[in-house]
Amino acid sequence: MRQWRSIAKEAVARASIVVKFLCFLHVTDSYLLSFSHVLGPSMLPTLNITGDVVLVEHLSHRTGKVGSGDLVLVRSPLDPRKTLTKRIVAMEDDKVTFSLDPTRNYSSRSLVVPKGHVWIQGDNLYASRDSRHFGPVPYGLIQGKVFLRVSCAILIAFGFVGKIDLRYLYLLELVIEETC
Amino acid sequence: MGTPSGLWSIAKKCFTVGLITLTVSDRFASIVPVRGASMSPTFNPKTNTLLGSLSDDYVLVEKFCLIKYKFSHGDVIVFCSPYDHKEKHVKRIVGLPGDWVGTHYDVVKIPEGHCWVEGDNSASSIDSRSFGPVPLGLVNGRATQILWPPHRVGSIDRKVAQNRVSSS
Numbered sequence A: 001m002r003q004w005r006s007i008a009k010e011a012v013a014r015a016s017i018v019v020k021f022l023c024f025l026h027v028t029d030s031y032l033l034s035f036s037h038v039l040g041p042s043m044l045p046t047l048n049i050t051g052d053v054v055l056v057e058h059l060s061h062r063t064g065k066v067g068s069g070d071l072v073l074v075r076s077p078l079d080p081r082k083t084l085t086k087r088i089v090a091m092e093d094d095k096v097t098f099s100l101d102p103t104r105n106y107s108s109r110s111l112v113v114p115k116g117h118v119w120i121q122g123d124n125l126y127a128s129r130d131s132r133h134f135g136p137v138p139y140g141l142i143q144g145k146v147f148l149r150v151s152c153a154i155l156i157a158f159g160f161v162g163k164i165d166l167r168y169l170y171l172l173e174l175v176i177e178e179t180c
Numbered sequence B: 001m002g003t004p005s006g007l008w009s010i011a012k013k014c015f016t017v018g019l020i021t022l023t024v025s026d027r028f029a030s031i032v033p034v035r036g037a038s039m040s041p042t043f044n045p046k047t048n049t050l051l052g053s054l055s056d057d058y059v060l061v062e063k064f065c066l067i068k069y070k071f072s073h074g075d076v077i078v079f080c081s082p083y084d085h086k087e088k089h090v091k092r093i094v095g096l097p098g099d100w101v102g103t104h105y106d107v108v109k110i111p112e113g114h115c116w117v118e119g120d121n122s123a124s125s126i127d128s129r130s131f132g133p134v135p136l137g138l139v140n141g142r143a144t145q146i147l148w149p150p151h152r153v154g155s156i157d158r159k160v161a162q163n164r165v166s167s168s
Helices: A002-032 A152-161 A166-178 B003-027
Strands: A033-038 A052-057 A071-075 A083-090 A095-098 A109-112 A117-121 A142-150 B029-034 B057-062 B076-080 B088-095 B100-102 B107-109 B114-118 B139-148
Touching (some): A002 B003, A083 A095, B003 B029, B029 B088, B029 B139, B076 B114, B088 B100
Antiparallel strands (some): A033 A052, A052 A142, A071 A083, A083 A117, B029 B057, B088 B114, B100 B107
């Protein structure tokens, strides 16, 4: 009996450490910093077409400090399971002039961004589906602000120099895959 | 030992409990008060201006629907307002992507990734009839149970409006 009780106690203690660590990971991932793998041609030349790992912070958009010119992660208004990386071109109450087809300069439209919305555009206007196609996007869809691009070389170097356990790198990779 | 280490252990415990509560309320379920009469008689059937917040309904909002974003007609959802991301609204889904919804003036086709929400109390509800279809990415969760007041504890039923929506 005593053996089972001590085994059960140790199992609960170990499980509670794992649960606490997972909760800490979730809170850091959602409210502080997270890595994200972004790919596609819509943000050339700023971001690679084959993919970049970027560091995203989730504090600015909650306090309303995101402004025009920022690179943001936005939940797609066309498919909520996808996350887009675009640049904010205009905030609410700003006037936006855009042309749907950049190869033909004469077709341009103007509108005022409504309250609570932002206008997002990809840096590569020729290959980007953004607010020019689906209209202004509610501010609540913004997930985070991109502020750093991490190159894989730095990640690997950090792992060796800081003598980080290989398990930590595996967890980092899990986090990256989850945010894909 | 002395008071400093006692305070430190209390602070650590509070921090851990806070982390776990935050994770559970983000990923599993949270409890949300419902204010206003826009969902009468489902929530807050009698709004008493004197008692006000004391007689608010509390509902259980589950977050499992946010994994696949699969909703059904008649679900009650909590979503951020498209005009102010800090405000949250509780309304019922009347139309899903691809449906045609009839309003007073015309018929609207709901685009991909959006939904049409309306309050049960049509007379005093600010919903999709004012701000249009709502992107599904703004949804915070689905309300499944009423937890307070005790005499109305129970699950929230799906009510489907047959005569105003035609699905494709």
